[in-house]
Amino acid sequence: MGSDKFVTRHIGPREEDIKSMLEAIGVSSLDELMDQAVPANIRLEKPLRLQDGLTERKYYRRIHDLAKMNKVFNTYIGMGYYDTITPAVILRNVLENPVWYTSYTPYQAEISQGRLEALLNFQTMVCELTAMELANASLLDEATAAAEAMVMMHNGRSRAKAKAGANVVLIDENIWSQTLDVLQTRATPLNIELKVGPVHDFVFDDKVIGLMVQYPNSNGEVLSYAHLVEQAHAVEAIVAVATDLLSLALLTPPGEWGADVVFGSSQRFGVPMGYGGPHAAFFTARDEYKRIMPGRIIGVSKDKHGNRALRMALQTREQHIKRERATSNICTAQALLATMAGFYGVYHGPEGIRGIAERVHAIAVLLDEEISALGYRQLNQNYFDTIRFALPKHVKREDIEWLSHELEMNFRYFDNGEVGLSIDETTNLEDINWMIEVFAKAANKRYPTITVYPEKGNIDPAFSRNTPFMQQEVFRKYRSETEMLRYIKRLEHRDISLTHSMIPLGSCTMKLNAATEMLPLSWFEFSSIHPFVPKNQARGYQEMMEELRRDLAEITGFADVSLQPNSGAAGEYAGLMVIREYHISRGEGQRDVVLIPSSAHGTNPASAVMAGMKVVVVPCDERGNVDVEALRQKAEEYQDTLSAFMVTYPSTHGVFEASIVEMCDIIHQNGGQVYMDGANMNAQVGLTNPKRIGADVCHLNLHKTFAIPHGGGGPGVGPIAVAEHLVDFLPSHPVMNNGHVGISAVSAAPWGSASVLPITYGYIKMLGADGLTKATEIAILNANYIASQLKDTYGILYVGENGRVAHEMILECRHLKANSGITEADIAKRLMDYGFHAPTLSFPVHGTLMIEPTESESKQELDRFIEALKAIYEEIQSIIEGKLDKEDNPLKHAPHTSETVTSDDWQHAYTRQQAAFPLSWLKENKYWPPVGRVDDAYGDRNLMCTCDPVESYK
Ligand SMILES: *Cc1c(COP(=O)(O)O)cnc(C)c1O
Numbered sequence: 012m013g014s015d016k017f018v019t020r021h022i023g024p025r026e027e028d029i030k031s032m033l034e035a036i037g038v039s040s041l042d043e044l045m046d047q048a049v050p051a052n053i054r055l056e057k058p059l060r061l062q063d064g065l066t067e068r069k070y071y072r073r074i075h076d077l078a079k080m081n082k083v084f085n086t087y088i089g090m091g092y093y094d095t096i097t098p099a100v101i102l103r104n105v106l107e108n109p110v111w112y113t114s115y116t117p118y119q120a121e122i123s124q125g126r127l128e129a130l131l132n133f134q135t136m137v138c139e140l141t142a143m144e145l146a147n148a149s150l151l152d153e154a155t156a157a158a159e160a161m162v163m164m165h166n167g168r169s170r171a172k173a174k175a176g177a178n179v180v181l182i183d184e185n186i187w188s189q190t191l192d193v194l195q196t197r198a199t200p201l202n203i204e205l206k207v208g209p210v211h212d213f214v215f216d217d218k219v220i221g222l223m224v225q226y227p228n229s230n231g232e233v234l235s236y237a238h239l240v241e242q243a244h245a246v247e248a249i250v251a252v253a254t255d256l257l258s259l260a261l262l263t264p265p266g267e268w269g270a271d272v273v274f275g276s277s278q279r280f281g282v283p284m285g286y287g288g289p290h291a292a293f294f295t296a297r298d299e300y301k302r303i304m305p306g307r308i309i310g311v312s313k314d315k316h317g318n319r320a321l322r323m324a325l326q327t328r329e330q331h332i333k334r335e336r337a338t339s340n341i342c343t344a345q346a347l348l349a350t351m352a353g354f355y356g357v358y359h360g361p362e363g364i365r366g367i368a369e370r371v372h373a374i375a376v377l378l379d380e381e382i383s384a385l386g387y388r389q390l391n392q393n394y395f396d397t398i399r400f401a402l403p404k405h406v407k408r409e410d411i412e413w414l415s416h417e418l419e420m421n422f423r424y425f426d427n428g429e430v431g432l433s434i435d436e437t438t439n440l441e442d443i444n445w446m447i448e449v450f451a452k453a454a455n456k457r458y459p460t461i462t463v464y465p466e467k468g469n470i471d472p473a474f475s476r477n478t479p480f481m482q483q484e485v486f487r488k489y490r491s492e493t494e495m496l497r498y499i500k501r502l503e504h505r506d507i508s509l510t511h512s513m514i515p516l517g518s519c520t521m522k523l524n525a526a527t528e529m530l531p532l533s534w535f536e537f538s539s540i541h542p543f544v545p546k547n548q549a550r551g552y553q554e555m556m557e558e559l560r561r562d563l564a565e566i567t568g569f570a571d572v573s574l575q576p577n578s579g580a581a582g583e584y585a586g587l588m589v590i591r592e593y594h595i596s597r598g599e600g601q602r603d604v605v606l607i608p609s610s611a612h613g614t615n616p617a618s619a620v621m622a623g624m625k626v627v628v629v630p631c632d633e634r635g636n637v638d639v640e641a642l643r644q645k646a647e648e649y650q651d652t653l654s655a656f657m658v659t660y661p662s663t664h665g666v667f668e669a670s671i672v673e674m675c676d677i678i679h680q681n682g683g684q685v686y687m688d689g690a691n692m693n694a695q696v697g698l699t700n701p702k703r704i705g706a707d708v709c710h711l712n713l714h715k716t717f718a719i720p721h722g723g724g725g726p727g728v729g730p731i732a733v734a735e736h737l738v739d740f741l742p743s744h745p746v747m748n749n750g751h752v753g754i755s756a757v758s759a760a761p762w763g764s765a766s767v768l769p770i771t772y773g774y775i776k777m778l779g780a781d782g783l784t785k786a787t788e789i790a791i792l793n794a795n796y797i798a799s800q801l802k803d804t805y806g807i808l809y810v811g812e813n814g815r816v817a818h819e820m821i822l823e824c825r826h827l828k829a830n831s832g833i834t835e836a837d838i839a840k841r842l843m844d845y846g847f848h849a850p851t852l853s854f855p856v857h858g859t860l861m862i863e864p865t866e867s868e869s870k871q872e873l874d875r876f877i878e879a880l881k882a883i884y885e886e887i888q889s890i891i892e893g894k895l896d897k898e899d900n901p902l903k904h905a906p907h908t909s910e911t912v913t914s915d916d917w918q919h920a921y922t923r924q925q926a927a928f929p930l931s932w933l934k935e936n937k938y939w940p941p942v943g944r945v946d947d948a949y950g951d952r953n954l955m956c957t958c959d960p961v962e963s964y965k
Pocket residue numbers: 341342343518519578579580581612614615659663688690691712727729
């Protein structure tokens with residue numbers, strides 16, 4: 012790590028490049044370009060009040076010091092988080108590997124076959140362990156997965172039930188308290204009535220639309236719910252079961268006793284606790300619910316040559332298409348963590364997973380016996396990994412706590428004084444003896460030394476699993492490290508990531524994820540901390556998050572920040588719920604209308620509906636700007652019920668609208684609040700901010716603007732920042748005091764995905780005020796440079812008043828389609844032959860491509876991309892001029908695989924050279940798409956979402 016300024020590594024263009032790019036654009040300085048692109052009335056008057064940027068070396072020392080302030084105890088708290096061993100081959104080759112962590116959500120299937128296969132493995136493993144038919148490729152966390160299940164119960168009501176206003180969901184009181192809290196948050200605005208109680212008290216009448224139980228439950232007890240399932244089904248209620256995947260290696264899976272939905276966390280499959288996240292939640296349903304099931308589903312289809320090819324299935328269900336009619340607002344999920352969990356399953360295989368489960372269970376049984384022998388009463392009749400003790404009269408809970416802390420262990424303390432232990436795969440003989448020692452010393456008893464690992468389980472035959480699982484080939488083949496390494500590499504070689512070329516995805520900000528920012532992620536002191544440990548064991552985390560909140564508040568101009576939401580869309584929801592609560596606190600609970608421009612991202616209307624609001628769409632004018640008069644008219648029309656205006660700034664059309672301040676004023680004059688979608692913050696940092704434009708709340712996509720990688724579709728972090736009057740409404744947490752006292756929780760973990768926050772922390776600390784501002788300026792420079800090079804061929808759809816774009820632009824392609832039959836999708840696929848990931852397709856304007864280069868791309872890379880697009884433009888001209896066939900041309904047949912190009916049977920009207928090596932630099936840097944164009948419709952007609960058919964459950 013050199014001592015030079017990090018900013019020179021983070022941004023792509025060199026000083027001399029900047030000069031020539033400014034010249035090409037036709038301005039004399041960066042300042043002049045900023046003056047033209049960003050309206051004067053919203054510019055910040057002063058620089059950001061942040062520290063100067065640290066060098067990479069200095070930052071490394073700082074983050075290392077913070078890490079040392081965290082104390083890693085052995086933690087037996089359980090409650091949804093367990094210590095786990097990430098196989099090093101997965102840690103090094105997936106979590107620490109930029110091919111896996113910098114790739115994008117697999118919308119472009121042909122260049123995503125590796126991560127699609129990894130996620131298909133995850134889905135298969137989840138279906139097998141739960142004995143369910145259909146799994147998605149991850150949700151944000153267990154608690155929000157529960158909420159998605161609840162919403163599915165609501166959306167899946169029969170017409171008769173909906174008509175009768177049935178809205179009751181029965182919830183097992185023994186469900187994690189964070190799950191219950193999130194359920195309550197999500198139920199209220201939708202008028203879903205939660206009846207929480209002991210399962211034996213449940214009454215199944217016509218009002219009931221769903222039943223949710225946890226298995227094993229929050230006490231660790233394994234109970235039978237078969238009779239409840241029957242009663243629920245008798246009144247057409249959907250049954251959702253929260254569960255622990257590992258336990259299902261030994262316990263009868265919920266799919267075998269009638270569950271309609273099974274969900275939970277896959278964290279303990281090799282994904283570190285990380286002080287709360289990120290982790291992949293899994294979600295399964297029976298086949299009949301596939302159209303209302305939330306989240307992305309990976310499916311098997313075929314390519315145009317008839318070869319097996321994977322892609323995301325049933326995409327028409329997604330929020331970007333269905334908008335306010337979407338069944339869920341999930342966009343970014345937890346792809347990287349699901350990938351890791353899937354590989355964990357591949358590496359261990361069915362016997363390995365079963366072996367881990369048996370060991371965990373046997374240790375719990377041994378501890379049950381030994382600690383009971385000391386006079387404690389173990390209360391769980393049937394259990395997997397969790398035992399629970401009532402203390403003898405003379406034993407004080409404080410003594411146990413003190414003794415366990417002396418030995419650097421954390422136990423779980425129930426409100427009623429009981430003490431719990433949840434065993435995990437890391438628990439070893441020494442740990443076992445220490446646990447016994449604590450209980451013995453607290454009771455003043457002598458204790459034995461355990462010298463051999465226990466092997467005995469005691470699962471009641473009534474609960475014990477007797478069906479095989481994970482019998483597919485993939486779970487048998489890769490057990491040695493060498494085989495595993497090669498399998499991971501084989502998949503990796505099929506994908507395009509930032510390690511190959513720029514990923515110019517508009518709205519997604521695929522910037523550098525610097526190695527120094529990423530390094531701390533795998534440090535023990537950050538990864539091995541349970542989110543519910545006493546705060547004095549996580550002082551490094553607490554201090555880092557405190558500083559990060561302050562810095563993000565400074566960057567947004569707002570008063571405070573909640574780090575809890577796990578994605579941009581989760582942030583939207585949280586922000587709207589904060590606004591809702593604010594109106595209620597002022598006696599204006601009737602305010603429930605949200606104005607949303609027609610250009611908005613699909614998550615905006617989807618989140619608004621989830622927050623119980625009514626969406627009113629505001630049109631844009633022919634220049635792509637929000638129609639201010641229409642906005643005024645709607646705001647006045649709804650002035651008594653106006654809740655909020657959701658606006659993306661700069662707009663999704665890639666322009667800083669000069670009228671933004673006026674728009675915010677109109678909303679405030681009519682009693683509404685302004686929610687700013689912060690996905691485009693990369694064009695604002697240091698130049699303007701949400702507070703300055705007049706907003707009240709915004710979310711930030713830390714996985715866009717603030718350097719957290721995309722991970723092939725997650726993790727994300729979507730903190731919300733709010734103005735002073737909204738601070739009291741920020742989300743709290745039922746288990747840990749997170750400093751906020753407002754609405755109930757929106758995520759399972761108190762601080763969301765804490766373990767990836769050091770990435771953003773490092774990004775801000777190393778760039779500092781000047782570097783952050785410079786990054787924004789260069790992002791705008793890079794976009795305007797590309798626009799200047801492509802405006803005379805394709806054309807740029809929208810520009811601002813001075814003819815400039817912001818940090819991204821919409822490339823016009825519709826005239827080309829009209830003249831040549833070549834669609835924006837053909838251009839996207841052809842770019843793969845040139846080694847590039849396509850820009851954003853058909854969002855926000857159908858038939859176009861949206862390009863966002865980011866500040867991290869160098870001039871030489873921008874020029875390569877521009878050259879590729881120009882070459883494609885020439886190919887299209889050749890079609891128009893009749894030099895290339897209208898059907899048999901390299902665009903319609905793109906992408907070209909090495910197999911087709913080297914085939915002895917080449918029948919096309921264009922050459923192989925033209926197909927695969929249309930530009931000379933491809934000789935040095937050729938990426939071969941592993942499959943030809945994927946047939947989406949075939950896969951949706953023949954839906955298959957696991958590795959191969961699972962005969963045993965069909
Ligand atoms: C990415 C994006 C979102 C959604 O963010 P996620 O983190 O994917 O949930 C919302 N709005 C806009 C404009 C976006 O680009």
